[in-house]
Amino acid sequence: xxxxxxxxxxxxxxxxxxxxxxxxxxxxxxxxxxxxxxxxxxxxxxxxxxxxxxxxxxxxxxxxxxxxxxxxxxxxxxxxxxxxxxxxxxxxxxxxxxxxxxxxxxxxxxxxxxxxxxxxxxxxxxxxxxxxxxxxxxxxxxxxxxxxxxxxxxxxxxxxxxxxxxxxxxxxxxxxxxxxxxxxxxxxxxxxxxxxxxxxxxxxxxxxxxxxxxxxxxxxxxxxxxxxxxxxxxxxxxxxxxxxxxxxxxxxxxxxxxxxxxxxxxxxxxxxxxxxxxxxxxxxxxxxxxxxxxxxxxxxxxxxxxxxxxxxxxxxxxxxxxxxxxxxxxxxxxxxxxxxxxxxxxxxxxxxxxxxxxxxxxxxxxxxxxxxxxxxxxxxxxxxxxxxxxxxxxxxxxxxxxxxxxxxxxxxxxxxxxxxxxxxxxxxxxxxxxxxxxxxxxxxxxxxxxxxxxxxxxxxxxxxxxxxxxxxxxxxxxxxxxxxxxxxxxxxxxxxxxxxxxxxxxxxxxxxxxxxxxxxxxxxxxxxxxxxxxxxxxxxxxxxxxxxxxxxxxxxxxxxxxxxxxxxxxxxxxxxxxxxxxxxxxxxxxxxxxxxxxxxxxxxxxxxxxxxxxxxxxxxxxxxxxxxxxxxxxxxxxxxxxxxxxxxxxxxxxxxxxxxxxxxxxxxxx
Numbered sequence: 001x002x003x004x005x006x007x008x009x010x011x012x013x014x015x016x017x018x019x020x021x022x023x024x025x026x027x028x029x030x031x032x033x034x035x036x037x038x039x040x041x042x043x044x045x046x047x048x049x050x051x052x053x054x055x056x057x058x059x060x061x062x063x064x065x066x067x068x069x070x071x072x073x074x075x076x077x078x079x080x081x082x083x084x085x086x087x088x089x090x091x092x093x094x095x096x097x098x099x100x101x102x103x104x105x106x107x108x109x110x111x112x113x114x115x116x117x118x119x120x121x122x123x124x125x126x127x128x129x130x131x132x133x134x135x136x137x138x139x140x141x142x143x144x145x146x147x148x149x150x151x152x153x154x155x156x157x158x159x160x161x162x163x164x165x166x167x168x169x170x171x172x173x174x175x176x177x178x179x180x181x182x183x184x185x186x187x188x189x190x191x192x193x194x195x196x197x198x199x200x201x202x203x204x205x206x207x208x209x210x211x212x213x214x215x216x217x218x219x220x221x222x223x224x225x226x227x228x229x230x231x232x233x234x235x236x237x238x239x240x241x242x243x244x245x246x247x248x249x250x251x252x253x254x255x256x257x258x259x260x261x262x263x264x265x266x267x268x269x270x271x272x273x274x275x276x277x278x279x280x281x282x283x284x285x286x287x288x289x290x291x292x293x294x295x296x297x298x299x300x301x302x303x304x305x306x307x308x309x310x311x312x313x314x315x316x317x318x319x320x321x322x323x324x325x326x327x328x329x330x331x332x333x334x335x336x337x338x339x340x341x342x343x344x345x346x347x348x349x350x351x352x353x354x355x356x357x358x359x360x361x362x363x364x365x366x367x368x369x370x371x372x373x374x375x376x377x378x379x380x381x382x383x384x385x386x387x388x389x390x391x392x393x394x395x396x397x398x399x400x401x402x403x404x405x406x407x408x409x410x411x412x413x414x415x416x417x418x419x420x421x422x423x424x425x426x427x428x429x430x431x432x433x434x435x436x437x438x439x440x441x442x443x444x445x446x447x448x449x450x451x452x453x454x455x456x457x458x459x460x461x462x463x464x465x466x467x468x469x470x471x472x473x474x475x476x477x478x479x480x481x482x483x484x485x486x487x488x489x490x491x492x493x494x495x496x497x498x499x500x501x502x503x504x505x506x507x508x509x510x511x512x513x514x515x516x517x518x519x520x521x522x523x524x525x526x527x528x529x530x531x532x533x534x535x536x537x538x539x540x541x542x543x544x545x546x547x548x549x550x551x552x553x554x555x556x557x558x559x560x561x562x563x564x565x566x567x568x569x570x571x572x573x574x575x576x577x578x579x580x581x582x583x584x585x586x587x588x589x590x591x592x593x594x595x596x597x598x599x600x601x602x603x604x605x606x607x608x609x610x611x612x613x614x615x616x617x618x619x620x621x622x623x624x625x626x627x628x629x630x631x632x633x634x635x636x637x638x639x640x641x642x643x644x645x646x647x648x649x650x651x652x653x654x655x656x657x658x659x660x661x662x663x664x665x666x667x668x669x670x
Contacts, residue, residue, distance in 0.1 A: 024089070024092050027088055027089060030085060031089065031100060034078045034081055035082060035103065038078050038107050038111070039107070041071040041075045041078075042075065042114060044071060045067075045068040045075075046114060046117075048063075048064035049064065049068050049121055052068075052121060052122070056121065062121070062122060068118055072114060072118060075107075075111045079104065083104060086101050086104055135191060135195075136190075136191055138175065139175065139179075139191070139198050140194070142171070142172060142175075143194070143198050146201055146202060147201075149161075149165070149205065151208070151212060151287055152287065153286065154216075155216045155217060155220050158209065158212055159213060161209055162209045162210065165205055165206055168202065169206055172198055172199055175195060175198075176199070179195050208282060208283055208284065211277065211282070212282070212284045212288070215270075215277060215288065215291070216291055218270060219274075219294070219295050222266065222267065222270060223294060223295060226298040226301075229302055229305075230298075230301060230302060230305055233308070234305075234444070235428055236445070238312040238388070238444070239389065239391035240320075240389050240391075242316070245313060245316040245320070248313065249317070252310070256306075267295060267296075267299045270292075271296065274288050275292075301407065304405035304406055304416075304446075305405070305445060307404065307405050308404045308405050308445045308446055309445070311404050311448065315386045315388065315448065316388065318384070318385060318386075319385055319453075322382065322456060325381075326378055326382075329374060329463050330462075330466065332371075333463070333467055333470050336368075337470050337473065340474060340477050344360075344477045344481065352502045352503055352505055353505070353506065353509060355506055356506050358478065358481050358485060361474060361478045365478070368467075368471055371467070375463060375464055378460050378463060382452060382456040382457050383451060385451055385453045385456040386448060386449060386450070386451050387449050387451070387454065387455070387456075389453070389455060390425075390449050391444065391449065393425065394425045395422060395425065398421045398422065398423055398433075399422045400419055400420075400421060400422070401419065401420050401422045401430070401432060401447040401448065401449050401450070402417065402418070402447065402450055403415060403416050403418050403419075403420065403447055404445075404447060404448055405446055407442050407443070407446045409440055409441060411438075411439065411440045411441055412440040413440075414432075414440065414446055419435075420434055422447070422449070423439070425444065426441075427444070428444055429441050429443060430443070430444045430446075430447060432447070498577075498579050501583055502579070504563070504566060504583050504586075505582060505583060505586055507563045508583075508586045508587065508589075508590050509586075511556060511590055511594075512589070512590055512593055514556050515553075515593050515597050518549055518552055518553055518556070518601075519596075519597050521549050522549060522597070522600050522601055522604050525545055525549070525604065525608070526542075526604050530611065530615070535615040535619075536619055539608055539611045539612035539615050540612055543605070543608045546604055546605045546608055547605075550605070553598065560594055563590075564587055567583045567584075567587045568587070570583055571583055
């Protein structure tokens with residue numbers, strides 16, 4: 001029962017074409033139902049007819065003649081309907097249409113034979129019925145048929161052979177009661193020997209088919225998974241256009257650390273089970289060896305693709321890190337250049353303001369001298385950055401590429417570390433040529449385009465030129481300010497109060513400049529997001545850096561207080577002069593700036609400390625969940641009874657709740 005349905009759904013892997021037509025689905029369901037009913041009628045009628053045959057031989061009247069006749073008539077009607085539905089299925093190009101037709105033909109043949117047997121049993125006397133079957137010939141025919149059977153090399157064929165042999169074995173089992181009758185003892189003994197050999201051989205084939213089907217199904221499942229994994233990596237965008245590489249890195253590392261060993265054990269288990277079948281002299285040796293080799297080859301290819309994935313993730317991280325650092329350098333140099341144009345102009349500044357600007361330029365020159373190492377480092381790194389842009393574009397001319405792994409393709413083999421020539425980029429597949437000029441098509445993930453990246457080289461050249469321009473402009477600005485300073489110093493005139501006022505203004509300007517630096521340092525500390533790969537360490541480092549800034553601000557405070565007191569004394573001494581008004585405004589500006597920096601510093605310190613505490617709690621939560629994940633990996637066997645499963649669930653739930661409460665308590669205390 002169910003033979004037709006099982007043949008319809010058999011397959012080594014999910015079908016390539018999915019038929020979703022509702023009418024066809026209903027048709028197949030009706031085919032299955034009617035075929036099952038015919039099968040059931042055949043079995044029931046045959047059983048009742050055998051029962052009546054024994055009664056007739058014993059001289060008793062038959063009981064099931066009418067019932068079996070109705071079953072056969074009903075089966076003929078269903079077969080007529082099945083013929084029509086099968087024709088529709090073939091017309092709609094169902095992938096199993098021919099197999100369905102063959103199954104219906106076999107059902108027709110069995111019903112016809114049963115009809116003939118019905119006529120023989122119920123239309124002849126017991127004396128005529130007895131000698132009709134030569135069981136010795138039947139057993140010989142069955143034995144010859146069994147000896148001629150082989151084993152399929154693909155899963156659909158083996159599935160079909162399992163179903164066919166189940167029917168065959170039932171027929172062999174049905175012979176048993178007919179060869180134990182009274183009669184010639186010697187004849188019966190020889191017949192029993194032949195029958196036992198047939199029965200034993202049929203049972204052995206049944207065992208061999210079942211073990212082969214199970215092994216091939218497991219191999220097919222693993223091959224399908226490996227194929228999906230390979231497609232995922234081959235279709236992934238490894239170029240500069242993909243900004244999602246950090247999540248891919250996390251996914252990759254999670255698989256390597258938590259799942260790779262499990263997958264390897266499953267592959268090794270398949271290999272061991274296949275070798276055991278071969279050691280037991282399983283008759284389907286060729287099919288088993290082919291599946292062992294297929295799994296081994298796909299697993300080897302998968303490991304090579306993992307090597308490529310690791311390399312490409314490193315290439316993408318290096319590329320984007322370089323791009324970020326280069327853009328930061330450009331932005332810094334651009335800001336310095338803007339400050340030189342706007343802040344360090346000598347126009348409308350007195351001697352003491354220019355003196356303060358000269359001190360700032362001295363500091364900036366020292367900082368630029370140190371920044372030379374940054375520019376040099378970027379130039380050196382640009383030589384190692386891969387041209388990821390070329391992975392999404394077809395080169396205008398043949399380009400050298402290097403193989404990252406070994407790969408066996410249809411047109412040839414790719415060898416790790418060997419250089420090839422890229423002729424065409426087809427997206428997922430690249431057309432390359434080896435040193436002999438042989439063309440090979442292989443997945444693009446298997447190759448890297450060696451450095452340097454022309455775009456990165458051009459970018460660092462631009463930064464180097466920008467750096468030299470800023471240095472030269474700094475020198476020019478300093479020279480201009482120095483000349484103005486010398487002129488103002490020589491030409492300075494005015495009363496003592498005016499000179500003292502300008503000196504006080506210059507001192508306050510210096511304090512304002514120092515506060516500006518600390519304010520920028522605080523902003524620079526807060527602005528970038530935390531590094532996702534090291535959030536706890538990054539937030540702790542920023543907290544420490546803010547404490548250093550706090551010390552710097554505290555060191556400014558005494559000088560600021562002293563200068564403010566001097567200014568207030570000056571204002572009281574000459575309250576009505578213009579210099580006093582300027583000094584009064586500068587004092588107010590300085591006090592306000594200091595208060596603003598202190599408030600900003602306190603808020604920043606609080607924000608960073610809270611972020612650090614939160615990240616620690618999150619890390620504790622992740623560590624806690626990792627502990628339970630590891631425990632579940634170790635306890636990978638599901639309890640046999642429902643009670644044990646409930647107990648295990650409660651145990652894990654209690655552990656998780658305790659861990660959650662501990663984490664919440666830590667957060668509240670923080």
